Amino acid sequence: xxxxxxxxxxxxxxxxxxxxxxxxxxxxxxxxxxxxxxxxxxxxxxxxxxxxxxxxxxxxxxxxxxxxxxxxxxxxxxxxxxxxxxxxxxxxxxxxxxxxxxxxxxxxxxxxxxx
Amino acid sequence: xxxxxxxxxxxxxxxxxxxxxxxxxxxxxxxxxxxxxxxxxxxxxxxxxxxxxxxxxxxxxxxxxxxxxxxxxxxxxxxxxxxxxxxxxxxxxxxxxxxxxxxxxxxxxxxx
Numbered sequence: 001x002x003x004x005x006x007x008x009x010x011x012x013x014x015x016x017x018x019x020x021x022x023x024x025x026x027x028x029x030x031x032x033x034x035x036x037x038x039x040x041x042x043x044x045x046x047x048x049x050x051x052x053x054x055x056x057x058x059x060x061x062x063x064x065x066x067x068x069x070x071x072x073x074x075x076x077x078x079x080x081x082x083x084x085x086x087x088x089x090x091x092x093x094x095x096x097x098x099x100x101x102x103x104x105x106x107x108x109x110x111x112x113x114x115x
Numbered sequence: 116x117x118x119x120x121x122x123x124x125x126x127x128x129x130x131x132x133x134x135x136x137x138x139x140x141x142x143x144x145x146x147x148x149x150x151x152x153x154x155x156x157x158x159x160x161x162x163x164x165x166x167x168x169x170x171x172x173x174x175x176x177x178x179x180x181x182x183x184x185x186x187x188x189x190x191x192x193x194x195x196x197x198x199x200x201x202x203x204x205x206x207x208x209x210x211x212x213x214x215x216x217x218x219x220x221x222x223x224x225x226x227x
Contacts, residue, residue: 033214041219043217098212100161104215106159106160107158
């Protein structure tokens with residue numbers, strides 16, 4: 001079974017530019033989650049999709065962040081315009097049933113550096 | 116609001132020594148607690164969860180509701196245990212039934 005795939009693995013962009021991160025969940029997993037870890041801080045929840053619908057986006061930091069999951073398959077997270085404080089590692093996870101007890105699998109993460 | 120605290124950012128032990136990674140949480144309900152591990156250049160993966168009460172790779176963790184703690188223990192550390200360890204809390208409530216709340220993580224280094 002293929003795991004959760006994220007790309008790019010690394011991205012370095014200048015402040016003010018736009019970056020789009022992509023997450024491909026495990027096939028058949030309706031639930032998809034985005035998290036991020038900024039330097040020195042804990043991993044924080046950003047949002048949760050159930051199929052193509054946003055179930056919980058309480059962790060999205062501001063309106064510079066836009067997440068989509070068209071068709072309920074892969075998801076993208078766009079940061080526009082990027083700021084220095086957006087640097088960190090962005091993780092995606094997916095699960096068949098909501099909640100971490102059901103094969104909640106993480107991707108390898110995308111390391112974003114804004115300079 | 117729920118919160119997870121891992122007081123040690125770094126923990127170093129020698130091979131064969133006991134190791135304990137501390138985790139405290141605050142939550143008024145009955146959460147589920149987990150330990151996740153991230154080895155070098157690998158993805159975050161589940162190590163163990165309190166409701167299964169199992170031992171994985173020699174690690175155990177007991178949920179102490181009185182002290183609101185979920186410390187991770189291993190009697191004899193191995194070099195391959197060197198990794199970043201995260202304690203995480205999960206609860207299902209309202210519209211939130213999928214998210215994990217993580218601590219800051221503890222980097223464990225086991226010296227030969």
